[in-house]
Amino acid sequence: MKNQKAQKWYGSINTLAIYVGIYSLLHTATYIAQTQLMVGLGTTIAGESFRIFTLLFIWICLYTLSMATYFIYSFNIYRTLTTNIFEKLRSIEESALAHYGSGKLHTTVNNDLNTVLKLFLDYPANIITGTAIGIYILFLIGRYSIQTAFILIVLSTAYGLYGMWSTKVAKELYGHVRDVFRQKQNLTTMILKENTFLKVSISDTFFHQIVKDIVDKYKDTVQRWAVLSSSRNIMMNIMTVISTTICVYNMRENKAIAIALIGIIPMWFIQIDKIIGSVVGISKALIAMKHIEKLMNEEESRLISPDIPLDVKDMISIYGTHKPVSMTVNKGECILIKGDNGIGKSSLLKSLTGSLQRNSGYIKKGKGKFYYLPQNTLIIPGSVYENIKLDKDISPEKVEKLIDQLGLHPLFEDLPLDRELHPDKDTLSRGQKRAIDILRAALSNADIILMDEPESGVNDKYKNIFQQIVHTLKNMGKSLIIVSHSNWWEDVADSTVVLEKFR
Structure with missing residues (x-):
């Protein structure tokens, strides 16, 4: 019965798996073609013969098919989600949806829908594609230099661990920001609803101290969150430059591959970043999915x-x-x-x-x-x-x-x-x-x-x-x-x- 209710709002799980598989396959093929295109450019620049335009045509076709698949699937699944969920939402009292917290109800539900949409497509596709591309790039580099491939694994692992840690901490800090903001909203509601503003003097030290503590806490948390989020981007750029420099230097005797690595290594770290974001985002998406399932399973007595x-x-x-x-x-x-x-x-x-x-x-x-x-x-x-x-x-x-x-x-x-x-x-x-x-x-x-x-x-x-x-x-x-x-x-x-x- 629960599976039938679930299928009612997000469709058949088999259909979802087929779409994710097709999109991941096309996306992976697109990146492999892009990698080979960079190798082809490096070969051409090095003065060697290579069918660059044939590869470019293949890459364009694969990229177009990949984006078309993404658009068709995301449009259909989002239409299914919004049609079923908002139809349910408009007939349910807001008091039955306290788990959504403060803010505009429809906006909150829409944010949950966008997060769940990523769980159904972006996150699994990013993990599958990123892993496949990583293996392919390591195989490509390893053919010419095992040492260079090993160095790339060590550097990217270090960045991956840092990225997971910084993303997790940034998420916790963002949660603190949200909690402080809600505390401010609750204080405002208390003042308006219980007429506290007329009971508490404007010059009252205690009242001013409450407001000051909230503002200071909010400011400090936002600053820490911003610094940590920025440091992750800076770290990715630093690791990209270091890895590219080391790999290009080690492959200097093979000019074609060395030139290609200038474009391949940044793509490698972008894929790692996507995998990190997807792994961390899955937990958030599962929470959003529980919210929506709770909404869809509201008892008829609530209507x-x-x-x-x-x-x-x-x-x-x-x-x-x-x-x-x-x-x-x-x-x-x-x-x-x-x-x-x-x-x-x-x-x-x-x-x-x-x-x-x-x-x-x-x-x-x-x-x-x-x-x-x-x-x-x-x-x-x-x-x-x-x-x-x-x-x-x-x-x-x-x-x-x-x-x-x-x-x-x-x-x-x-x-x-x-x-x-x-x-x-x-x-x-x-x-x-x-x-x-x-x-x-x-x-x-x-x-x-x-x-x-x-x-x-x-x-x-x-x-x-x-x-x-x-x-x-x-x-x-x-x-x-x-x-x-x-x-x-x-x-x-x-x-x-x-x-x-x-x-």
Whole structure:
């Protein structure tokens, strides 16, 4: 059963092995051809005869096939991963995914996908190709000088051990950087959520010392990590120069091979570096794979109910000064959100759509779509009909029918659908603009409609019409969240959420 679930998100393991084998074989052949091409160049420079253009053509063909195989395979496997995983992700509550830690959830999952993709292709191919090329180069050099091949083995082994050690330490340091950064984020969240900032004086020595310790630790760790990462690159260059010099000197009597080694030795160390990175990266990729498997094996009880399009727990919008908000929006239900000016009502709506981050809490979304009505209506050059339908393929007759269904005829009595509109020559009333917005929302097939002060600037004589629109949308199965200062919506709202300031 577990294997079936695994195959569902990354495909057949046999298919993966075949692709890795084909790519590794082509990649190895490409590097062997490249090595022989360097030998051919050395032979030509030394004044000896060699079919350099034939070898160049072979190398180009192999390189093209290798890259084509890589592109086709990586595209297919990444498409499989993203299709299956993100489909699962959009229907699972974020609280069930605490193992992903802080940061944007989709970004974190995408990083895991990229790491797993390397595990399925890059890492095994690098190890196979690097090992095969290393053996081939040693065999090539050993044919002319066993001593030179032995020296190259000793130097490259020394660099390999140093590379493994430095990569491991750099990885640990990077982990410390991440931990310190999370500590800083947790402190910020604590201040915002628990109102600690108002309880702790700005001049308080203890508070300043906490912040100073975090900054100093972060700075010191980053510096050590940067120095260690740079030293590895410097060491590779030093070992490349030393090895090339020794090998070329030992092979000086064979000019063709000596010249070829100037290009072959750097390629040798690049392959060693790839092997080191792949070996170290496998452990990280396996952790990422466990994360994704945990995601894919989430129990169905974790999934949001079809009758609950939205569930919010202890949320604070990023610009909000309100207490944590919790609410459940059922299908066909209207929620009214009220609060003082500047408390973060509009920011709360934008956080629900995902266009703004939030400081705390989680949002549990169903599979339905959101539609957000901003305070200001966007008018584009074109007819009223074109402004309503936007990019939808909808006939004028269907728009007329929807106007009738929503009871919007009073607002369109002097506004025919073929009337031309222009943003610079705005002659529409506020009520007509909101009517256009509501029609756009109804045509969007959204399950949840978020309205930011929809009554603002609308004549009070249209109050009953707008209340009836809410009733109609609810009967159509739409869920509505309305932010408002007025009392227009209290009679049609199923519940009211009042945002309260921190005390």
